[in-house]
Amino acid sequence: MTEHAVVIAGGGPTGLMLAGELGLAGVDVAIVERRASQDLPGSRADGLHARTIEVFDQRGIADRFLSQGQVAQVAGFSMIRLDISDFPTRHNYGLGLWQNHIERILAGWVGELAVPIHRGSEVMGIAEDDTGVDVGLSDGQPLRAEYLVGCDGGRSLVRKAAGIEFPGWDPTTSSLIAEVQVAEEPEMGIHRNAFGVHAFGKEEYEIRDGKVVFVDGGPVRVMVTEEHVGPPTEPTLRDLSAALVAVYGTDYGIHSPTWISRFTDTTRQAAAYREGRVLLAGDAAHAHSPVGGQGLNTGVQDAVNYLGWKLAQVVHRTAPESLLDTYHAERHPVAARVLRDTLAQTALMRVDDRMEVLRDTTMSELLSMEEPRKRFAGRMSGPVSLTTWARDTRCSDAACPISIGSPPPANYRFLPCCTAPARCCSTSMSPMV
Ligand SMILES: Cc1cc2nc3c(=O)[nH]c(=O)nc-3n(C[C@H](O)[C@H](O)[C@H](O)COP(=O)(O)OP(=O)(O)OC[C@H]3O[C@@H](n4cnc5c(N)ncnc54)[C@H](O)[C@@H]3O)c2cc1C
Numbered sequence: 001m002t003e004h005a006v007v008i009a010g011g012g013p014t015g016l017m018l019a020g021e022l023g024l025a026g027v028d029v030a031i032v033e034r035r036a037s038q039d040l041p042g043s044r045a046d047g048l049h050a051r052t053i054e055v056f057d058q059r060g061i062a063d064r065f066l067s068q069g070q071v072a073q074v075a076g077f078s079m080i081r082l083d084i085s086d087f088p089t090r091h092n093y094g095l096g097l098w099q100n101h102i103e104r105i106l107a108g109w110v111g112e113l114a115v116p117i118h119r120g121s122e123v124m125g126i127a128e129d130d131t132g133v134d135v136g137l138s139d140g141q142p143l144r145a146e147y148l149v150g151c152d153g154g155r156s157l158v159r160k161a162a163g164i165e166f167p168g169w170d171p172t173t174s175s176l177i178a179e180v181q182v183a184e185e186p187e188m189g190i191h192r193n194a195f196g197v198h199a200f201g202k203e204e205y206e207i208r209d210g211k212v213v214f215v216d217g218g219p220v221r222v223m224v225t226e227e228h229v230g231p232p233t234e235p236t237l238r239d240l241s242a243a244l245v246a247v248y249g250t251d252y253g254i255h256s257p258t259w260i261s262r263f264t265d266t267t268r269q270a271a272a273y274r275e276g277r278v279l280l281a282g283d284a285a286h287a288h289s290p291v292g293g294q295g296l297n298t299g300v301q302d303a304v305n306y307l308g309w310k311l312a313q314v315v316h317r318t319a320p321e322s323l324l325d326t327y328h329a330e331r332h333p334v335a336a337r338v339l340r341d342t343l344a345q346t347a348l349m350r351v352d353d354r355m356e357v358l359r360d361t362t363m364s365e366l367l368s369m370e371e372p373r374k375r376f377a378g379r380m381s382g383p384v385s386l387t388t389w390a391r392d393t394r395c396s397d398a399a400c401p402i403s404i405g406s407p408p409p410a411n412y413r414f415l416p417c418c419t420a421p422a423r424c425c426s427t428s429m430s431p432m433v
Contacts, residue, residue: 009152018302020110050075071207083373153326229264291342
């Protein structure tokens with residue numbers, strides 16, 4: 001029987017970030033990941049928000065991401081751009097970078113920290129007792145942990161096996177996304193019709209003067225909203241063709257897909273982030289529409305702002321187990337607000353004349369005003385908790401100029417020690433909201 005202090009189910013962005021946090025804190029941690037490699041079929045997140053870049057900066061790895069992506073103003077609410085270039089942070093921008101690259105970089109960092117990743121192995125079941133959790137794997141290897149963290153995505157087996165409810169809203173809209181070859185090149189960019197929002201783009205692009213410029217030729221990335229919510233089955237090239245014809249009157253001669261998938265605006269949140277020795281983070285704890293680009297960012301921040309350092313302290317017996325309950329208390333409200341924001345944005349993106357006036361006139365005008373822009377931009381480029389703050393897992397009392405429980409100093413985003421990752425202190429409060 002292999003035993004670890006913590007086993008993380010799922011090596012996506014949340015699981016990798018949490019593994020890095022625990023590895024830095026000297027915790028015996030391992031990841032179990034269903035995929036045989038870090039390769040990610042399909043495209044998911046296409047960037048990072050400012051707060052996530054700050055978090056990476058506090059761990060000394062921001063440059064690994066910045067050097068691979070495109071810095072840009074990416075924050076927005078219901079596709080109304082929100083400029084954060086006047087925000088008091090050294091990362092007053094977002095970063096365009098596809099999720100497969102984000103995961104590759106995180107996996108490289110976790111590898112340097114020597115965290116073992118059991119790849120090509122799936123968590124099939126769990127059995128919890130007073131001292132730990134037995135984790136049943138698809139390869140039959142017996143595994144046991146003091147704590148199990150489900151970072152295994154929206155359909156989380158860990159969440160279901162722990163009996164944690166996932167209440168929320170069923171989908172009202174669905175979109176197909178794909179990468180395909182085309183006989184006739186469509187007009188790149190974002191389009192709208194009565195079904196909703198659609199877009200064509202390419203994997204390779206540059207941002208010049210704030211504008212996205214795609215490379216010539218090569219496969220095209222498609223996002224097309226379906227007239228009706230599609231079935232929960234794997235979509236086919238035929239489905240994509242039909243959806244394009246319904247919107248554009250042509251399927252542009254699509255062929256040779258690299259991948260095709262479907263996403264919806266299903267919106268759900270775990271009723272509890274902790275059940276005994278089982279914890280949840282990332283999409284396993286909260287799932288919602290990709291509008292606003294919040295999912296990956298919120299998952300990474302679940303891992304860093306609260307769960308990582310708390311779990312490390314409990315495992316090291318420097319804090320009581322009850323500290324873990326405060327993870328739910330602090331992170332559940334953050335994702336609950338993300339869910340409400342994505343519900344609002346999805347509603348605003350509906351295409352009817354009244355909604356267009358509400359979005360393009362009323363909301364646009366409101367968000368061009370100073371205070372609303374700052375408030376919404378802070379939320380969308382965060383999102384972070386407003387109520388508490390955390391100390392970095394590696395801070396010793398002697399190294400850290402602030403202590404747990406006291407209010408953060410006014411200049412907490414600019415703590416000098418944050419530039420020295422080995423002795424860095426972090427906060428998890430946003431000054432913007
Ligand atoms: C079209 C689209 C666009 C998006 N755009 C953005 C964006 O711009 N910005 C943003 O922040 N977010 C975006 N998101 C959301 C983002 O992709 C997710 O929030 C993010 O991937 C969540 O990370 P995670 O690690 O929590 O879960 P996942 O990425 O789902 O990772 C879960 C991992 O667990 C593994 N796994 C699952 N079950 C098991 C098991 N039983 N045993 C072992 N391993 C298992 C999976 O293989 C996977 O690697 C987008 C999503 C979509 C669909």
